[in-house]
Amino acid sequence: MADAGRHPNITLYTSSEVADVKGFVGNFNVRILKKARYVDEAACTACGDCAKVCPAVFPDEFNMGLSSRRAIYMPFPQAVPSSYVINMNDCLGHGCSKCADACLKKCIHFHMSDEDIQVNVGSIVVATGLEPYDPREMDEYGYTRYDNVLTSLEFERMVNAGGPTQGALVRPGDRKRPASVGFIQCVGSRSRQKGGIYCSNICCMNTIKSTLVLKEHYPDMVVKVFYIDIRAFGKGFEDLYNRSRSLGVQYVRGLPGSVEELPDGTMRVAVENTSTGRVEYHDLSMLVLALGMKPSSGTRKLQEMMGLQLTSDGFFLEAHPKLQPVDAATRGIFYAGCAESPKDIKDSVTQGSAAAIRAVRLMHRGVITTEPITSMIMEAHCVSCGRCAQVCPYNAITVDTKKKTPAVVNTAACAGCGTCAAECGFGAIVMNHFTDEQITSQTDMLLAENPADKILAFACNWCSYAGADYAGVSRLQYPANVRLIRTMCSGRVDEEFIWHAFEKGAPVVLVSGCHIGDCHYIDANHWTVKRIEKVHKKMEKLGIRKDRLRLEWISAAEGIRFAGVMNDMEDLRRSVTNEEIADTIRILKERKKKN
Amino acid sequence: MEMLEDIGDNNLDRIVVASCSPRLHEPTFRQMMKKAGLNPYMLEMANLREQCSWVHMNEPEAATAKAEDLVKMAVARVGLLWPLTEEIVPLTKRTLVIGGGIAGIQAALDLADTGYEVAMVEKSPSIGGMMAQIDKTFPTMDCSI
Numbered sequence: 001m002a003d004a005g006r007h008p009n010i011t012l013y014t015s016s017e018v019a020d021v022k023g024f025v026g027n028f029n030v031r032i033l034k035k036a037r038y039v040d041e042a043a044c045t046a047c048g049d050c051a052k053v054c055p056a057v058f059p060d061e062f063n064m065g066l067s068s069r070r071a072i073y074m075p076f077p078q079a080v081p082s083s084y085v086i087n088m089n090d091c092l093g094h095g096c097s098k099c100a101d102a103c104l105k106k107c108i109h110f111h112m113s114d115e116d117i118q119v120n121v122g123s124i125v126v127a128t129g130l131e132p133y134d135p136r137e138m139d140e141y142g143y144t145r146y147d148n149v150l151t152s153l154e155f156e157r158m159v160n161a162g163g164p165t166q167g168a169l170v171r172p173g174d175r176k177r178p179a180s181v182g183f184i185q186c187v188g189s190r191s192r193q194k195g196g197i198y199c200s201n202i203c204c205m206n207t208i209k210s211t212l213v214l215k216e217h218y219p220d221m222v223v224k225v226f227y228i229d230i231r232a233f234g235k236g237f238e239d240l241y242n243r244s245r246s247l248g249v250q251y252v253r254g255l256p257g258s259v260e261e262l263p264d265g266t267m268r269v270a271v272e273n274t275s276t277g278r279v280e281y282h283d284l285s286m287l288v289l290a291l292g293m294k295p296s297s298g299t300r301k302l303q304e305m306m307g308l309q310l311t312s313d314g315f316f317l318e319a320h321p322k323l324q325p326v327d328a329a330t331r332g333i334f335y336a337g338c339a340e341s342p343k344d345i346k347d348s349v350t351q352g353s354a355a356a357i358r359a360v361r362l363m364h365r366g367v368i369t370t371e372p373i374t375s376m377i378m379e380a381h382c383v384s385c386g387r388c389a390q391v392c393p394y395n396a397i398t399v400d401t402k403k404k405t406p407a408v409v410n411t412a413a414c415a416g417c418g419t420c421a422a423e424c425g426f427g428a429i430v431m432n433h434f435t436d437e438q439i440t441s442q443t444d445m446l447l448a449e450n451p452a453d454k455i456l457a458f459a460c461n462w463c464s465y466a467g468a469d470y471a472g473v474s475r476l477q478y479p480a481n482v483r484l485i486r487t488m489c490s491g492r493v494d495e496e497f498i499w500h501a502f503e504k505g506a507p508v509v510l511v512s513g514c515h516i517g518d519c520h521y522i523d524a525n526h527w528t529v530k531r532i533e534k535v536h537k538k539m540e541k542l543g544i545r546k547d548r549l550r551l552e553w554i555s556a557a558e559g560i561r562f563a564g565v566m567n568d569m570e571d572l573r574r575s576v577t578n579e580e581i582a583d584t585i586r587i588l589k590e591r592k593k594k595n
Numbered sequence: 596m597e598m599l600e601d602i603g604d605n606n607l608d609r610i611v612v613a614s615c616s617p618r619l620h621e622p623t624f625r626q627m628m629k630k631a632g633l634n635p636y637m638l639e640m641a642n643l644r645e646q647c648s649w650v651h652m653n654e655p656e657a658a659t660a661k662a663e664d665l666v667k668m669a670v671a672r673v674g675l676l677w678p679l680t681e682e683i684v685p686l687t688k689r690t691l692v693i694g695g696g697i698a699g700i701q702a703a704l705d706l707a708d709t710g711y712e713v714a715m716v717e718k719s720p721s722i723g724g725m726m727a728q729i730d731k732t733f734p735t736m737d738c739s740i
Contacts, residue, residue: 001723004700004715009707013716018693026686032716062728079721119714122687125706127699129724153728160730209733236734298718302693320619337698345697345732345739352701359690359702360709368686372636372679412684432679433636441671446664454664461618469616472645480657483664484646486617563650 005080012081013117014041017298021124021306024394024415025332026368030119036112038091039072041083043107046074050084050099050108058090060164064154066172067164072099072108077162122368123332123359126316127352128302130293130338133188133195141184141289142259147173148267149259149287152183152206159213169214171286173265178285180222181214182269183207184256189292190228198313200292201342204231207290208244215247224250224282226271234344252280259287293342304517306333309463311557315341326355329462329520329556334358373433373488374414375421381428382406388420388429391491393522417521418492422531434487436494443501446483451505452581455482455569458497460490460525463514463555470559478566481573489513490551491524495535498549503588507576508548510569515553525553542591544584548576602631609637609676611669613662615644634678641669689714696724 004010013032020031039050054070061069062076071090074083086099086108093110100108132153135143143149148171150158161167171178185203188195204227211223230251232241245251256271262283269282295314303310308328309317316335319327326334334355337348362368375388375397386401396413397420399405407428409420421431430436446456459465465486471478487493490513501509511532519525532551539546550569554562601607610633612624617640625635643662651658688711692703695717703713715722726732729739 001700001727004695004703004707004722007704007707007713009711010703010713010715012695012722013714014695014722015718015720016716017718018691018716026684028687028691030691030714032714037720064728075719075721076723076727078723078727080723081721085720119689119691120687121689121691121714123690125690125692125699125702127692127694127696127702129694129696129698132725156728156730163730205733209731209736212736213731234734240734296694323619334702336702337694337696339694339698345726348696348698349701352698353705355698356690356702356705356709359706360711363686363688363690363711366686366688367683369681369683372681411682433676435675438672438675441675442668445668445671448667466618469618469642469645472616472649475649475652477653478650480647480651480654480661483661483668484642485668 001078001080005082014081015085016117018302018305019116024413025330025362026122028121028124028332030121030124032117032119034115034117036088036114037083038086038088038108038110038112039084040107040109041081043105044083045105046082046084047104048074048084049102049104053098053102055096055098056090056092058087063157063164064151066154066157122363123334124306125334125336125352125355125359126302126308126328126339127336127355128296128298128339130342131296132291133200133294135187135289135291137194138187138289140258141187141256141287142261142267143289146259146261146267147171148178148261148265148285149289152203152210152288152290155210155288159210159217167217169217169286171265177218178221180224180284181286181288182267182282182284183210183223183225183288183290185225185227185290186255187289187291188294195292196294196313198342199231202344203290203292205234205237205240205344207288208232208240210288211244211249212240212247215244215249219247222250222284223248224252224284226252226254226256226269228253228255234346252282293338296339299339306330307518307520307522308333309514309518309556315339317555317557326351326358329466332362370412371416373416374411375409375416375418376430376432377407377409378428378430379406381426383426383428385426387423387425391419391423391524391527393417393419393524415521417489417524418487419489419521419524419527422492422494423527431492434492436496439485439487439497440500442485443497444504446485447501447504447506452507452576452578453481454506455479455508455510455566455573456501456506457482457484457510457512457566457569458490458493459484459486459554460513460520461486461488462520463518463553464490464512464562466556467554467558467562470556471562472559474559476559476563478563479570482566482569489519489521489524490528491521493528493531495531498535499588502544502548502584503592505581505585507573507581508550508569510550510552510565512552512554512565515555518555542587544587545576545580547572598627599631602633608633609639609673611639611641611666611673613641613643613666613669616640616642616646634680636679637673637676639669639673639676641665688712691716694724695722697726699724
């Protein structure tokens with residue numbers, strides 16, 4: 001921590017949030033919103049004279065509310081930067097100013113305002129961490145009702161020598177040392193009803209560690225652990241577990257069904273011991289809830305801002321679960337720590353180092369090679385209507401609609417989604433590597449023989465095509481008549497591709513892409529929605545059953561959903577008769593003649 | 596290596612690789628194309644593993660028919676591909692680290708020690724994250740700070 005604080009190459013922005021990220025790999029423009037600290041952090045010597053005179057007292061967040069702090073406070077003794085901070089919501093304001101009067105260095109400034117900071121970076125490491133599960137939802141353990149039920153974090157602060165009780169374990173109810181302590185595992189983990197369905201990875205070992213701390217300080221204390229499974233899979237973990245058992249910690253296999261308080265403050269725990277099949281009652285002086293992990297609260301906002309993907313449990317999705325475990329699907333963005341999944345300190349550190357070297361690998365040459373899959377304007381065909389510039393998510397196209405000069409693509413900013421090419425009504429945009437001809441050639445070949453038996457599915461590279469791969473890795477079986485055509489984005493799927501497929505005898509067409517909000521090209525898939533709606537209307541007008549064209553969102557993590565959609569498509573295909581297909585071909589040929 | 600030899604022997608100018616997902620190995624084969632002196636974008640992959648053999652294991656005949664189609668589609672497409680050249684643009688040698696917990700700190704220190712500038716953004720008034728709140732840490736039972 002201190003090393004990071006004083007490193008000449010590291011600039012710290014605390015009390016800050018990322019407000020916006022623009023640009024692309026190698027050249028991201030980041031807007032940081034730094035909230036006012038109201039204390040000059042460079043000048044503050046952390047003497048503490050200010051807090052001594054502050055009359056506003058509030059629960060100390062760092063100690064989980066087990067002690068108090070003032071409105072001007074040091075987050076914790078070793079905080080970096082080592083400077084006091086005012087929480088303006090707690091402060092009594094100008095009328096008081098006692099802290100400012102007490103500060104000899106005169107580093108308290110009530111007029112300080114939030115700062116808007118712009119930083120250019122080449123790569124980004126997302127290490128947004130976790131949030132502990134909120135146990136108030138699990139009423140059966142009585143966290144909100146009983147003083148002597150603590151969370152694992154409250155316990156952690158209490159046994160810490162620097163904590164509110166200087167390391168002495170006391171019952172909040174009567175401030176006496178508990179004779180016995182029970183730990184309840186999987187609070188907010190491994191449950192289909194409340195909290196996460198996943199294992200939070202660290203809670204077993206954290207509890208084992210806590211039992212050892214207790215046995216070290218209070219050898220005669222009765223310590224019990226209520227668990228489903230003990231997962232001690234890491235290096236040195238099993239040793240620790242065995243040590244805990246040999247010191248007399250009792251492990252009871254089963255999660256309590258209810259907790260009630262006896263008149264003397266003892267907690268009575270009712271549990272079905274699944275080893276013996278009997279219901280047991282355990283009377284304990286104190287209970288500790290081993291909290292699971294949730295993704296950090298800002299995860300969703302950041303994910304939308306940066307166009308990243310999440311797994312179904314809300315953690316960031318890596319580019320590949322084994323081979324690219326710290327890379328995001330977006331080039332230049334990496335994950336570290338619990339942002340990606342619940343993990344312990346060692347794994348977080350390992351991943352932090354891995355993310356760093358992935359970033360170095362990208363940046364060390366000082367230049368970046370951009371993929372040439374970008375759009376290209378055929379100036380002779382361009383009528384300067386401005387449609388392409390309007391739909392480009394990256395503002396990479398400029399058109400002067402008044403002067404009627406042809407559109408210009410900034411290839412460094414173009415990410416290659418192909419939405420412009422799909423929207424251009426004049427054939428003036430060629431999408432390199434995914435040209436109209438290249439895609440149509442695939443459609444033609446796919447439908448060359450027995451078209452009525454086949455399912456044509458357009459899939460975006462990042463989500464739906466990856467979801468199909470994921471179905472493959474998971475060995476999920478789906479109808480073998482599905483043929484995928486890959487585009488970089490569903491936004492590339494030109495209306496003409498769909499008409500062409502139906503004219504060639506396709507019974508059904510699927511367009512699939514990333515979920516709204518998850519698009520790899522910011523919001524290009526919004527245009528997909530609009531386009532499909534437009535085609536649906538035209539189909540209705542022409543007398544073609546519109547449900548033969550479907551739009552589905554399938555994420556890279558949704559292998560099961562991919563297989564499900566393919567089964568649905570097969571049902572849909574079976575509902576399409578040969579006469580219907582022949583009719584459609586006739587209708588579309590006539591339409592072409594008219595045009 | 597064998598592919599390199601085949602390209603040379605037969606004077607090939609474009610390739611279809613019918614194997615696994617391009618999401619996994621397109622970069623590998625593009626590298627091979629470069630080695631063979633070909634433009635790396637004159638490559639098309641037919642995804643016969645993740646999107647065929649693994650997902651139609653109980654229908655070998657239908658899977659083979661699909662594989663044939665996928666290869667034909669890839670061949671049709673590769674015939675229409677044209678060479679593309681990558682562009683080289685300058686890059687900012689600085690990393691944004693979002694989050695000042697143990698993972699973010701480790702990443703920032705490794706980058707900074709390697710000589711790169713780091714901008715670290717932390718939403719609370721101090722870095723340290725959850726780790727700073729913890730007393731002893733497993734499995735070695737040492738202090739967190």
